[in-house]
Amino acid sequence: MTDSAVESAKRAAAQRAVRDHFDPSSTHVGIGSGTTIVYVVEAIKSASTNPNILFVPTGYQSRQLVINAGLTPISFDTLPDGVMLDVAFDGADEVDADLNCIKGGGACLFQEKLVAERARKFVCVADYRKRQDRLLTNWPTIPIEVAPLAQRKVVAALKLLGSPSPSLRTTLLEKSGPLKTDQDFFIVDAPFEPLLTAKDVEAGKGKGDGTDGTWEVNAISKAIKGLTGVLEVGIFAGQNGVDAQKSQAQDKTLSAVTGGQKPIAVYFGMADGSVKVRTAEGEE
Template identity: 65%
Template sequence: MADTVEQAKRKAAEQAVKEHFDPEARYVGIGSGTTILYVVDAIKAASTNQNIKFVPTGYQSKQAVLAAGLTPIDFDSLPTNQVLDVAFDGADEVDEDLNCVKGGGACLFQEKLVAERAKKFVCVADYRKDQSRLLTKWPAIPIEVAPLARYTVIAALKALGSSNPVVRDDYMAKAGPIRTEQYFFIIDAPFPTLLTTGDAAKDPNGGDGTDGKWEVGKLSRAIKKITGVLEVGLFCGMDGVEATRAGLTGGQKPVAVYFGLQDGSVKVRTTRKDEAA
């Protein structure tokens, strides 16, 4: 099983890089997680351009970039108004509209910064992450919060309908809660399976939570309004193509998702034909 999953990740990464990585790019975002290690390997094999600067979303991805002999720079070192040519990242779950749950690795704030600074965000994942709706199998929404506000945020999440939001502990219980690179906590908030925009259009309350049903974007905005919340692990709204057309820098949603399958093939999900490459 483990070998099948890893092979699926590698195949998806190789195809995503082949179709979206430009060897003449200037700036490339590199996300977090085990799948991204294969993305870095594929980029290393595809280019010898030492002028490309890579913007990692966390410690792990920075080390992967360095180990590959590539050049990392910090996000806040980007020149003013400089847009990333592309950003590659993984996801914990992806729905049929390409909305994503991210933050299982506790890097969601940096991941969202990088995604929103890119002309296009390309997601790479294995078959387990492919679901028709978010929170089908992934249990909760990761939320990055100020430690001082954790109890306030938990109470507000319960009021929004989360059944049992909890602060994520380190795998060693004696170490206490996990700290992000901003020294914030992660709260994992379970909610019922989320509605897509199409679902919400058919829902009597429009997916506003009053009947316990939330549309992805509406829930993301409601959580973000809670005092003490730095960022929400729902990547939704516009993608980079849509944002560019609207005169904005970038979007949270991927333009394409590459799912490595068990049989060694790759399934590509996009929302428009012009996003395929």
């Protein structure tokens, strides 16, 4: 496929996702990072008739996209308590059959997760290359945001968890040293074998806890997040925003999470110009 065909696939997916999920009467909208989000902002600009919508970007790049489109950005930490984003749009580096995502190729995973968990619904937009049955099928590593002081300790711990060669991400100009995130943290990229879904574990395809060399998506995410020095893990799993809000309303125990990490839908722009939509109910 040519670069122009891939970009056309991204634009088609973005336009469909915005058409299905952007409401001009919204008050707050999250805008993620990555190349596909360029087309999301483009589509929102065309569809928006409300100049009062406030947009919450996940990093420097997405903030500039919002500004250049003539829209109004605000920082995440200025959101009043109790206010949720009506919707958040973001991309992904890979998506599995259960809508779990790997994100962090652009080093914005921490802020992307903050925004996803603050949204009533998170909608993912990607091209066909990101559409897989299991995470780490095509995308090679789990991005992990790490405190600089702890990076050697975390790399050693990741090897114990089964990653053969976790490595510190450097800038394109090697002499400039490690890449730094918006939080001045480092990114460690950790390769693992393709991650099992919960259904894979139920079907006996592996234990999923690392003891037999297999890891299930949620299990490896929790194991890495539990390492001292790790700020965030580039696996977006668990509940989606709609389910998280239902659980909070029904659960009598205290829950501090109002949104979810998983998208309610993923829009894949395909090579033939069509758009496939993957939801919890399946793919159309």
